[in-house]
Amino acid sequence: xxxxxxxxxxxxxxxxxxxxxxxxxxxxxxxxxxxxxxxxxxxxxxxxxxxxxxxxxxxxxxxxxxxxxxxxxxxxxxxxxxxxxxxxxxxxxxxxxxxxxxxxxxxxxxxxxxx
Amino acid sequence: xxxxxxxxxxxxxxxxxxxxxxxxxxxxxxxxxxxxxxxxxxxxxxxxxxxxxxxxxxxxxxxxxxxxxxxxxxxxxxxxxxxxxxxxxxxxxxxxxxxxxxxxxxxxxxx
Numbered sequence: 001x002x003x004x005x006x007x008x009x010x011x012x013x014x015x016x017x018x019x020x021x022x023x024x025x026x027x028x029x030x031x032x033x034x035x036x037x038x039x040x041x042x043x044x045x046x047x048x049x050x051x052x053x054x055x056x057x058x059x060x061x062x063x064x065x066x067x068x069x070x071x072x073x074x075x076x077x078x079x080x081x082x083x084x085x086x087x088x089x090x091x092x093x094x095x096x097x098x099x100x101x102x103x104x105x106x107x108x109x110x111x112x113x114x115x
Numbered sequence: 116x117x118x119x120x121x122x123x124x125x126x127x128x129x130x131x132x133x134x135x136x137x138x139x140x141x142x143x144x145x146x147x148x149x150x151x152x153x154x155x156x157x158x159x160x161x162x163x164x165x166x167x168x169x170x171x172x173x174x175x176x177x178x179x180x181x182x183x184x185x186x187x188x189x190x191x192x193x194x195x196x197x198x199x200x201x202x203x204x205x206x207x208x209x210x211x212x213x214x215x216x217x218x219x220x221x222x223x224x225x226x
Contacts, residue, residue, distance in 0.1 A: 098212055
């Protein structure tokens, strides 16, 4: 697509439920990043996919968080047994190949509210 | 651990003023530094990317400088306009371009 798209744009869920957030990167971009923006922590890195390489999961805050990327394109971030502290804006970004001097293009984000 | 700080946290200026936003980072082993703007309820828009070997980048009324050894970057906005009102974020990137973001500067340009 022309830009990075994310769905849903907003999600309200109850504590303890599982949620799935979707990211569709720019067509042809092999690198995909997930970030989280919360009031208390600012904007922080979660996970990085590059082609067929094993993902860099070093930013995932707990084992309740997981992500996959199917067919090298669309990615899904799953949060199991959601907690109120998971409330945040989840941002996805993509770049051409994950090079150190490439611009990352961000999607509009998914606003997650856990009640 | 890399930490990125931005000063000031908020800034309000009258239209037409030139202004400077500051960004500092604790570990100089970076591959790039990027400036983004974020409008309310929206994602991030990349403004400028400075490679670690570069000293500055310019785009229109924006100029960003990088002093890697001292761990500092500035974003200069010339002749500010109300449409420049947004949150400005700096971020440093490593080898895989995982970005570590600063705390942001909320800019309001008054007409």
